[in-house]
Amino acid sequence: MTRTSRALAMTALAACGLTGLGAAPAAASSDVLLPHPGPEGLVWVPEHTGDGGVASGGAWDTLPTVLTVACEGGGDVRVTMSQETEIAAFSVDCPADGAGVGSVTMDPGVVRFGSFSIGVDASADNIRWALTVTQPES
Numbered sequence: 001m002t003r004t005s006r007a008l009a010m011t012a013l014a015a016c017g018l019t020g021l022g023a024a025p026a027a028a029s030s031d032v033l034l035p036h037p038g039p040e041g042l043v044w045v046p047e048h049t050g051d052g053g054v055a056s057g058g059a060w061d062t063l064p065t066v067l068t069v070a071c072e073g074g075g076d077v078r079v080t081m082s083q084e085t086e087i088a089a090f091s092v093d094c095p096a097d098g099a100g101v102g103s104v105t106m107d108p109g110v111v112r113f114g115s116f117s118i119g120v121d122a123s124a125d126n127i128r129w130a131l132t133v134t135q136p137e138s
Contacts, residue, residue: 033070033099033130043118043133049073050125056133057115059083063135065111067118068103070130072096075123079131083116094127 037044042065043056059065067088071077074096081088087110092102120129 031099033072033128034068034101034132037132037134040134040136041132042135043131045129045131047128047130048120049128050122051120052122052129053117053119054131055115055117059111059114059116059133060135061111061113062108063137064108065106066103066132066134066136067106068101068132068134069120070099070101071122071127072099072129073124073127075127076100077123077127077129078121080119080121081111081116082119083112083114087111087116092129094123094129 033047034044036046042058043054045052045054067079067081069077069079069092071092071094073094075094076091077094078091079089079102080086081104088104088106090102090104093100116133118131118133120131122129
């Protein structure tokens with residue numbers, strides 16, 4: 001399976017794994033918070049509102065991993081990435097009048113081969129967010 005095919009399959013898997021914890025869908029905004037990550041992408045959640053998360057597979061332990069989250073709506077989101085134990089955690093401020101972006105880059109080996117999960121805890125049900133996970137080959 002090529003990297004692009006694997007990335008598309010993982011994006012589909014991630015979309016199926018998206019979980020909302022009682023948050024109603026927001027009206028779709030015309031602004032894209034994060035563009036599609038391209039062939040280096042493992043996960044792309046183009047838009048979700050309130051608490052949520054994603055589970056995916058296909059991570060390589062020989063590549064760096066970049067987790068990026070963008071959000072808006074006034075408040076913040078707390079993001080955690082886990083593989084049996086927490087491997088990354090950060091918060092992103094979500095301005096009411098624009099998008100806030102936060103990212104963490106993990107060295108090769110921090111994310112182990114296989115599956116991972118990401119949780120997003122929004123400070124309010126109206127917080128709109130998007131996320132990407134990429135593994136650049138450079």
